[in-house]
Amino acid sequence: MCCPGAALPLPAGDLLVSVGNFGLLQFLDPLTNGWSSFDTQHGQPQEVYSPGDSTRRIANLLGCPISAIIVDGGTGFTQATAAITASVGGSTWNAIVGGSLGVKSITAPGAGFTVQPLVLLPDPPSYSANNVGGIPALAYAALTNGTVSGVTLNQVGAGYQQATITGLIVPSPFDPAVGSITPGTVTFTLTNSGVITGAVCTDNGAPLATLTALTLTAAGGGGSGASLTPIVLQTIAAATIAAGGAAWGTATAPARIFSNGGVPVSVSAIGNTTVELTGFKPRDAYIVGTTNAGGTITGTTIVESGLFTAVPTAAFASGGTIPTTAASVTFGMGTAEAVVTVQPL
Numbered sequence: 001m002c003c004p005g006a007a008l009p010l011p012a013g014d015l016l017v018s019v020g021n022f023g024l025l026q027f028l029d030p031l032t033n034g035w036s037s038f039d040t041q042h043g044q045p046q047e048v049y050s051p052g053d054s055t056r057r058i059a060n061l062l063g064c065p066i067s068a069i070i071v072d073g074g075t076g077f078t079q080a081t082a083a084i085t086a087s088v089g090g091s092t093w094n095a096i097v098g099g100s101l102g103v104k105s106i107t108a109p110g111a112g113f114t115v116q117p118l119v120l121l122p123d124p125p126s127y128s129a130n131n132v133g134g135i136p137a138l139a140y141a142a143l144t145n146g147t148v149s150g151v152t153l154n155q156v157g158a159g160y161q162q163a164t165i166t167g168l169i170v171p172s173p174f175d176p177a178v179g180s181i182t183p184g185t186v187t188f189t190l191t192n193s194g195v196i197t198g199a200v201c202t203d204n205g206a207p208l209a210t211l212t213a214l215t216l217t218a219a220g221g222g223g224s225g226a227s228l229t230p231i232v233l234q235t236i237a238a239a240t241i242a243a244g245g246a247a248w249g250t251a252t253a254p255a256r257i258f259s260n261g262g263v264p265v266s267v268s269a270i271g272n273t274t275v276e277l278t279g280f281k282p283r284d285a286y287i288v289g290t291t292n293a294g295g296t297i298t299g300t301t302i303v304e305s306g307l308f309t310a311v312p313t314a315a316f317a318s319g320g321t322i323p324t325t326a327a328s329v330t331f332g333m334g335t336a337e338a339v340v341t342v343q344p345l
Helices: none
Strands: 007-009 013-018 024-028 035-037 046-050 056-059 065-075 083-086 092-097 100-108 118-120 138-144 147-155 164-170 184-191 196-203 216-219 224-232 235-243 256-260 286-291 297-304 313-317 328-334 341-344
Touching: 065 196, 065 216, 100 147, 100 164, 118 138, 138 184, 147 164, 147 184, 196 216, 196 224, 216 224, 235 286, 235 297, 313 328
Parallel strands: none
Antiparallel strands: 007 056, 013 046, 013 341, 024 035, 024 056, 065 224, 083 092, 083 216, 092 196, 100 184, 118 164, 138 147, 164 184, 235 328, 256 286, 256 313, 286 297
16 A cells, blocks of 8 residues: 555566556656656556666655646746745755747758658756756757748756757658658757746655645745746545435436546646646546435445546536436545555566
């Protein structure tokens, strides 16, 4: 069993790992210096190699912050003094200041591409003035008649230090003309000077007694005006009937209750999706309603409690009858234990 807030380092070797319903298989990212998660099928075992150096772990982070959306990066911050503090829970964070990229010019458009090429960017430094990492930028190219006509950043990155950065535009390995293509180059410049561009959670702390109680504050030097929304991993711990409705089914064909949404509404001012986790996709809940003879929902049984970063709303499906009175359910969010297994191969 893996309790909420617990993390288990993986031993060295080839392993068969199952993270259960709520566990996360994570690695210590050498660039951000925070923990990132592998894609895993919950409840399905997978083969994993672990070097045994505490850079691989299984963690149950329900009730804990896992990232933060930068709603406003503020102004006047410097890397040497910027700090992010948590109001409760004991989580720790690294603030990354500036060092985002903006496209300056396509210095060589290349020629002969028949498939969208790849844009290769250098990584930011692993450590800055106060041992804080960076966030890699991501970009893609558009083609017109076989040459690159535009480059767009879909992640601006953070923590870059060189004033000018060159990206390579190279053929896709699936381009049938790969042997005759002339590669291209694109030049980027730094943006967001003095702005908080990354908030990396380095220790998730203890599960929060109240999931909405956490606030994050960025300060240091002359910096001000930053606003951060913490992202707290959570599941449905209770589904309470607020209104039972009528004609939602029968005792043998009861109503079903699903989750809808369950992600924060905050919008990032920066756009570093891989760290802010603004692209998090919830795992939907599945709940069965206890239905009486009149089709009123009198109770609930949680079959799948889901995985969310905010409170979802309830959606109902009738057990086969036509509802005559609306029903409503209130979700209580919380934590749960994860059953994880680790077996040497």
